[in-house]
Amino acid sequence: MTRRVLLAANWKMFKTVPAALAFGRELLRRYDVDAYAMIDVMIFPTALALWPLGQRFAGSPIKIGAQNLDLGTEGAMTGALSGYLLREAGAEYVLVGHSERRQHFAEGDELVAAKVQAAISAHLHPILCVGETAEEREREETRAVMQRQIGSAVQGLTPQDAGKLTVAYEPVWAIGSGKVPTAHDANGVAAAIRRQFAERFSSEVADNLRILYGGSVSPNNIREFVEASDIDGALVGGASLKLETMLAMMASLTH
Ligand code: PGA
DSSP: OOOOOOEEEEOOTTHHHHHHHHHHHHHHHHHHTTTTTTTTEEEOOHHHHHHHHHHHTTTTSSSEEEEESSSSSSSSTTTBBBHHHHHHTTTSEEEEHHHHHHSSSSOOHHHHHHHHHHHHHHTTTEEEEEOHHHHHHHTTTTTHHHHHHHHHHHHTHHHHHHOOOOEEEEOGGGTSOOOOOHHHHHHHHHHHHHHHHHHOOOOOHHHHHHHEESOOOOOHHHHHHHHHHTOOOEESSSSSSHHOOOOHHHHHHHH
């Protein structure tokens, strides 16, 4: 079993379409296909930049995803973007349950589970984001929170569907804060997540599942996390917005 390393860049509500395209052009120009053959690089731009950036990356190894999806396919749903529309615009992946969606858009476990289903129905690969708050960590509830968030999100899935998932473990207190857990701690949580998948589905699904760490990842710490046995990559916000730090992270994953 070999799980490929994944570096996923979550651009959040940053970068105009021209800025996203300029970044994409430079990333492609400096993309050393041989050096990066062992890693997967994915960009999650704003929904506006999805289509043009996807066009720019066509034929390259760089993959593109959406940061969120709404339920349904097409219909009278003002302002909504379905998985179907996102996939037709070039997305192959979609973040589901990011803590900023849970916090600022009141997305609960039930909606997150429905979005996982909707993503799979739309032939998108969900990246399910989970993580405990600082208070939950203080109360030593991290494992219980993972059990609840993941248990609920994968409830209706077949083992085959579960095989399409990636999980991103992102402690809420580590996102954008400069604070990080030790790689040892994060790996312990990732290992528990993998056990949960083994118990719920099968050891094969669990062995193939890619688990990312996210929260204040930078060129200085990425390698330590990804070298841990149960962590297969990183979901990166702030440090993915600058081309130089993005390239530095890619380089440190390949050396
Ligand atoms: P950060 O964000 O790297 O800026 O901490 C990570 C995330 O929210 O996915």
